[in-house]
Amino acid sequence: MDFLRQVFGPGGFMPHGYCYMWNPGLVWLHVISDSLIALSYFTIPFTLLWFVRKRRELPFSRMFVLFGAFIVACGATHVMEVWNLWHAQYWLAGGLKAVTALASVATAILLVRLVPQALELPNLSDWAQANVALESEIHERRELEIDLRMSESRFREQAELLDLTHDAVIVRNLRDEITYWNHGAEELYGWRAEEILGKVTHELLRTVFPEELIEIEVETRERGSWEGELMHRRRDGSVVTVSSRWVLRRDAEGNPNGILESNRDISAKREAEESRRQSEERNHLNEIRFRLLIDAVKDYAIISLDANGLVTSWNSGAERMKGYAAEEMMGQHVSRLYRKEDIEHGQLDNELREAAAAGQVEREDWRVRKDGSQFWAEVATSALRDSGGELIGFVKIDRDITTRTAATKQIEALNLELTQRVDELRSVNRELESFSSSVSHDLRAPLRHVDGFARILKEEHSAKMTPEAIRYLDRILTAATHMGQLIDDLLNLAKIGRLELRRERSQIAWLVKQAIAELPAEAKERNIEWWVEPLPELNCDARLLKLIFANLLSNAVKFTRKQENAVIEVGSRVTDGQPTIFVRDNGVGFDMQYADKLFGVFQRLHRQEDFEGTGIGLATVQRIVRRHGGEIWAESKVNSGTTFFFTLGPRSEAPGKERATEIERA
Amino acid sequence: MLERETVEVLLVEDNLAEAELALHALKKSKVANHVLHVRDGAEALDYLFCRGEFSRRDAGVRPVLVLLDLKLPKVDGLQVLKQIKCEPRTKAIPVILLTSSKEESDMAAGYQLGVNSYIQKPVHYGEFQEVVRQLGMYWLLVNSKPPAAAFQRI
Numbered sequence: 089m090d091f092l093r094q095v096f097g098p099g100g101f102m103p104h105g106y107c108y109m110w111n112p113g114l115v116w117l118h119v120i121s122d123s124l125i126a127l128s129y130f131t132i133p134f135t136l137l138w139f140v141r142k143r144r145e146l147p148f149s150r151m152f153v154l155f156g157a158f159i160v161a162c163g164a165t166h167v168m169e170v171w172n173l174w175h176a177q178y179w180l181a182g183g184l185k186a187v188t189a190l191a192s193v194a195t196a197i198l199l200v201r202l203v204p205q206a207l208e209l210p211n212l213s214d215w216a217q218a219n220v221a222l223e224s225e226i227h228e229r230r231e232l233e234i235d236l237r238m239s240e241s242r243f244r245e246q247a248e249l250l251d252l253t254h255d256a257v258i259v260r261n262l263r264d265e266i267t268y269w270n271h272g273a274e275e276l277y278g279w280r281a282e283e284i285l286g287k288v289t290h291e292l293l294r295t296v297f298p299e300e301l302i303e304i305e306v307e308t309r310e311r312g313s314w315e316g317e318l319m320h321r322r323r324d325g326s327v328v329t330v331s332s333r334w335v336l337r338r339d340a341e342g343n344p345n346g347i348l349e350s351n352r353d354i355s356a357k358r359e360a361e362e363s364r365r366q367s368e369e370r371n372h373l374n375e376i377r378f379r380l381l382i383d384a385v386k387d388y389a390i391i392s393l394d395a396n397g398l399v400t401s402w403n404s405g406a407e408r409m410k411g412y413a414a415e416e417m418m419g420q421h422v423s424r425l426y427r428k429e430d431i432e433h434g435q436l437d438n439e440l441r442e443a444a445a446a447g448q449v450e451r452e453d454w455r456v457r458k459d460g461s462q463f464w465a466e467v468a469t470s471a472l473r474d475s476g477g478e479l480i481g482f483v484k485i486d487r488d489i490t491t492r493t494a495a496t497k498q499i500e501a502l503n504l505e506l507t508q509r510v511d512e513l514r515s516v517n518r519e520l521e522s523f524s525s526s527v528s529h530d531l532r533a534p535l536r537h538v539d540g541f542a543r544i545l546k547e548e549h550s551a552k553m554t555p556e557a558i559r560y561l562d563r564i565l566t567a568a569t570h571m572g573q574l575i576d577d578l579l580n581l582a583k584i585g586r587l588e589l590r591r592e593r594s595q596i597a598w599l600v601k602q603a604i605a606e607l608p609a610e611a612k613e614r615n616i617e618w619w620v621e622p623l624p625e626l627n628c629d630a631r632l633l634k635l636i637f638a639n640l641l642s643n644a645v646k647f648t649r650k651q652e653n654a655v656i657e658v659g660s661r662v663t664d665g666q667p668t669i670f671v672r673d674n675g676v677g678f679d680m681q682y683a684d685k686l687f688g689v690f691q692r693l694h695r696q697e698d699f700e701g702t703g704i705g706l707a708t709v710q711r712i713v714r715r716h717g718g719e720i721w722a723e724s725k726v727n728s729g730t731t732f733f734f735t736l737g738p739r740s741e742a743p744g745k746e747r748a749t750e751i752e753r754a
Numbered sequence: 755m756l757e758r759e760t761v762e763v764l765l766v767e768d769n770l771a772e773a774e775l776a777l778h779a780l781k782k783s784k785v786a787n788h789v790l791h792v793r794d795g796a797e798a799l800d801y802l803f804c805r806g807e808f809s810r811r812d813a814g815v816r817p818v819l820v821l822l823d824l825k826l827p828k829v830d831g832l833q834v835l836k837q838i839k840c841e842p843r844t845k846a847i848p849v850i851l852l853t854s855s856k857e858e859s860d861m862a863a864g865y866q867l868g869v870n871s872y873i874q875k876p877v878h879y880g881e882f883q884e885v886v887r888q889l890g891m892y893w894l895l896v897n898s899k900p901p902a903a904a905f906q907r908i
Contacts, residue, residue, distance in 0.1 A: 521857070521859060524857065530825070532854040532875075532877060533769060533772060533854050534771075535877060536772070536775070536854060536875060536876075536877055536879065536882065537769075537771040537772065537775060539877060539878055539879050540771075540775040540778075540879035540882065541771070541775070541879075542879075543878070543879040543880060544775075544778060544879065568877070569877070569878070572877035572878075576856075579856065
């Protein structure tokens with residue numbers, strides 16, 4: 089308390105006015121000056137405080153606080169000066185000065201430290217400059233904004249325009265991501281823009297490039313654009329061929345920032361081109377084929393003419409026939425192939441006129457070769473007209489028929505010769521007939537005489553003859569009989585060869601029955617068992633078939649003569665679709681090793697004294713079978729009988745033992 | 755020659771052996787006593803038409819039967835047949851072709867020319883004898899001979 093009293097009390101000092109001896113002027117000078125200073129000092133910190141509060145971003149705020157405190161302190165010291173003029177509180181004044189000193193020192197120190205920083209702060213001219221720059225920037229920005237708006241609207245306009253085109257327009261960035269996709273692209277590929285923006289173009293469309301993508305990209309970068317054909321896959325999977333144009337996009341600095349791609353669907357065009365190409369190729373091939381064909385034709389001269397008769401094509405046949413090479417004749421008038429006199433008579437003009445009128449004319453005519461020689465030709469001339477019916481030329485096909493005429497003559501000669509041959513054959517046949525006739529007459533006559541006189545001798549004069557003479561007479565009679573048989577059989581055989589085959593449906597069973605009935609008396613006298621199976625109806629010459637059975641059955645009768653229980657069997661089987669007739673006996677049979685001699689003329693397998701015969705019967709049978717187109721074969725075993733098989737048509741296999749036994753077993 | 759005699763059978767046969775056998779058979783058959791044998795076709799025609807060596811014979815005498823062979827010298831059997839059958843004076847005379855030919859063509863030609871019978875001579879003489887006997891019996895005894903009017907021109 090004492091301390092406080094001491095500080096705030098007068099402490100026994102005199103007020104400061106005493107120092108001025110209360111000179112009023114001096115006192116008031118101090119009072120007013122100090123008051124003014126203090127007042128000013130007090131206003132500064134408040135102003136600063138207001139400023140600082142207003143400009144919060146202001147740097148050095150601590151500096152402002154310290155400076156404010158220092159000013160307030162300074163102001164307080166000046167108030168104290170006024171106070172102490174009348175009050176002598178010098179301790180308080182000292183204390184105030186100490187506080188002010190502290191604030192001053194601190195502020196000074198801080199200020200010193202702040203100077204380098206403060207120096208960095210722009211000065212006013214800098215600010216002015218910055219302001220100008222700022223203003224111009226603001227201006228630029230405004231303009232830019234306007235530009236941007238304009239360009240935006242332009243862009244919208246462009247986008248709308250791009251939507252108008254049917255082409256697919258795609259904008260992609262450098263990573264090939266789609267940034268724009270117009271209506272045309274939506275239409276062409278099937279994706280809507282919002283579905284695929286940001287997708288990688290080539291992956292989406294599975295692009296097939298005509299060359300390496302990298303090469304295309306290099307070209308686009310170097311030249312700024314690329315054009316070519318691409319193949320893309322649509323959303324529905326179908327493939328579309330497009331004519332593609334790429335343009336490199338650059339930013340304001342000229343750096344590439346994307347590619348604008350415009351694609352036009354040319355599939356239809358390509359297909360049309362392809363089909364046109366194919367059809368052209370076909371036409372070309374056809375033409376080549378046609379030319380080859382025309383050229384391959386060697387025997388015909390095939391020439392085409394224009395409407396004026398000038399040669400426009402000349403094939404190798406023409407070269408060959410006429411002697412002119414194609415190069416010689418192209419563009420030449422066709423009249424040089426005609427005889428002068430024919431041209432004078434208007435033959436060519438007539439020919440072409442008639443062809444033009446009737447479409448085609450055919451005639452035979454003289455033609456002239458390059459060497460001047462002439463030949464007789466068969467000529468066909470056709471008019472060629474275009475689709476409008478306008479005559480555009482002629483096609484002439486000539487054929488050299490000199491040789492054909494010669495051939496015709498040759499054929500005629502051959503025909504004549506043939507006719508002569510036929511006549512000769514006829515006369516030979518007549519001769520043969522008269523030969524047969526003379527054989528039957530002239531050979532038989534002496535035989536009859538031998539037989540007749542021998543018989544007269546035997547019947548009317550045997551009383552005067554020895555038994556030996558009579559025996560010789562018998563020999564003569566037997567020989568004569570045999571020879572008569574031989575002649576008859578031979579004539580029969582010859583007759584079968586000449587006979588015309590008269591096929592008709594014939595009941596084989598009936599023929600067999602007739603043949604049996606007409607067998608020699610021996611057949612009826614002996615005890616023979618006949619087994620005749622049902623037999624088919626066959627298409628054959630019944631007279632000859634009956635002859636077959638007559639021969640085979642009389643053979644069977646003959647060769648079973650020594651058999652007590654003779655059995656003769658007739659039957660049929662169908663083998664290989666062919667009816668096979670067989671005649672079987674249980675007679676003496678024969679050794680199969682001589683089977684090949686069976687059907688030979690005069691071939692006999694038995695001695696005459698055992699079994700009489702001429703050796704012509706089976707030859708006759710074989711001839712009849714063969715004339716029917718059939719086959720005959722036999723199967724036999726000594727003392728076990730014989731089976732003859734025959735067909736009236738060809739069998740698929742050659743006759744063999746197996747077949748025969750097979751039939752026998754069946 | 756027998757031109758004045760009755761001729762029952764005219765045998766036209768060039769071959770003597772053949773003729774002898776035929777005559778023997780005719781004789782044995784006892785149907786014909788008067789047989790005239792001529793050796794070829796020309797002689798047969800001469801006799802029938804009273805020509806040549808037969809020009810003085812009685813034209814009223816005609817054979818009852820002609821036995822004609824086919825193969826004959828000079829004029830063959832079919833020619834003879836043709837002339838006989840073409841001539842009204844001889845047309846009615848029965849002609850038998852007695853031949854060893856079995857040829858169909860001969861037979862057909864014979865019948866076409868109007869032969870009355872065609873007989874193939876059997877090889878065996880016994881059979882031949884029988885055939886001759888039968889034909890003699892038939893033509894000379896059974897068959898009524900053509901009347902004189904049959905030989906006149908119509």
